[in-house]
Amino acid sequence: MKVLVPVKRVLDYNVKPRVKADGSGVDLANVKMSMNPFDEIAVEEAIRLKEKGPVEEIVVVSIGEQKCQETLRTALAMGADRAILITTDERVEPLGVAKLLQKVVEAESPELVILGKQAIDDDNNQTGQMLAALLGWAQGTFASKVELGDGKATVTREIDGGLETDELTLPAIVTTDLRLNEPRYASLPNIMKAKSKPMDTKTVADYGVDVSPRLTVTNVSEPPKRQAGEKVADVDELVAKLKAMGVPA
């Protein structure tokens, strides 16, 4: 079976985002960019399923500027087999990404698409569910465990009250949560090997779908800043502060 894993290039999670003074967005010039952490988990999961047996090929795909090929190379170095880069310099929203991915799915016929639950830049948490809708497939979102069976996937999901397990008919969509696995680091030999793995480069226009944004971002601003308060000397002083707030009631 073939697995498709969409990966997004985002501001590295360790970098503190800086809002541009003109309100047009977050400054991405000369800052470290990395694979969205949830997508690393998605790639790792695909690799583990391949190591276990049912998966034969892992195809990774990224939509964005030319530099997304670095992100794809990282996925190839981790263990993916083949990459597709769909280039554009325009902002593509989750709905547009899902429409492009639908075309990729139609061409590649994977049995499973594993996405991150959320890209940590725009925090949308939409694309996997949208792709599932467009394809009419089942969706196992926020997965902490995935088991493949005969024509089925059993997915344990992290929900607000705890965990939920659902059974999905394949082909299906899975989106990853933090507890699914711990992604591996690519070894140096694998990084070298990844350089010769195949990468197809396409443009958004090749797919003939309208992905123009539906939302206009009219302003991006910094949230109100919280001021640091005071340090208390000891537990007694903290107890006094709490009592002054009427606690415990």
Added chain:
Amino acid sequence: MKTLVWVEHDNKELKDATLAAVTAASKLGEVHLLVAGSGCDSVAQAAAKIEGVGKVHVADDAAYAHALAENVAPLIVDLMGHHDAFVAPATTTGKNIAPRVAALLDVMQISDILSVEGEDSFTRPIYAGNAIATVKTSDEKLVVTVRGTAFDKASAEGGSAEIEQVSGAGDKGISSFVKADIAESERPELTSASIVVSGGRALQNSENFHNIIEPLADKLGAAVGASRAAVDAGYVPNDYQVGQTGKIVAPEIYIAIGISGAIQHLAGMKDSKTIIAINKDEDAPIFQVADYGLVADLYKAVPELTEKL
């Protein structure tokens, strides 16, 4: 504008997250609710009493018992034939269903709104709340999810909406519910508690978490939360995680114990009214947002605090 609000429930009780979504929806126009479930009459009755609600649509069908997105999304799409906006709380249920509805309607969803600026304009957090974006949509229908801490709760009493039974296509036959492991707790619910006590990696194991964090929480009548590190290490279940990719809380008092204050954690709690931090490292970033900071070893300070309160 006519809005359709997703009612969060467990087929017996209506969940509080619904009430903030009702407030957000009421800023857009007329509020209708959807109760999709199985044997969910008590929920429908409760929904009809929410102040400001015009109508409650009830779809009672075994296929909707567990709110599987594959089954409920088509039902919502049908109802959207005569509504202009679908509004869901940004719970895991809402986040699972709403984008599926949006794609079927060919609409770009607006996630996790903080405010309604106009009929087509909203603010929402991006980059773990380090930036706030104002977005304007050109779509004819709206699909939005609502951050619960950003809106007051609508009153659960005072309304007397009409209840209308509706039906949809039922089971799409591509997904089924197997089981849920939902922890029962006597403590208040994390996202609506007025005090939250959270523990981090410094607790080292689940026994310490249980013996040090929980007695303080119980003394204060507080909910218990955790950092990702504490959840990943298995000290507490996943649903305790507060942060960018966990739960968003904004209690009166948030007490962070042995938590460093990574931006991903701050994203989930920095709108709390008063923040208290206990950490042995005086340079821990959590102190930059704390109203009261205590530099101390938690293993000594927290039992002493519990004792003295």
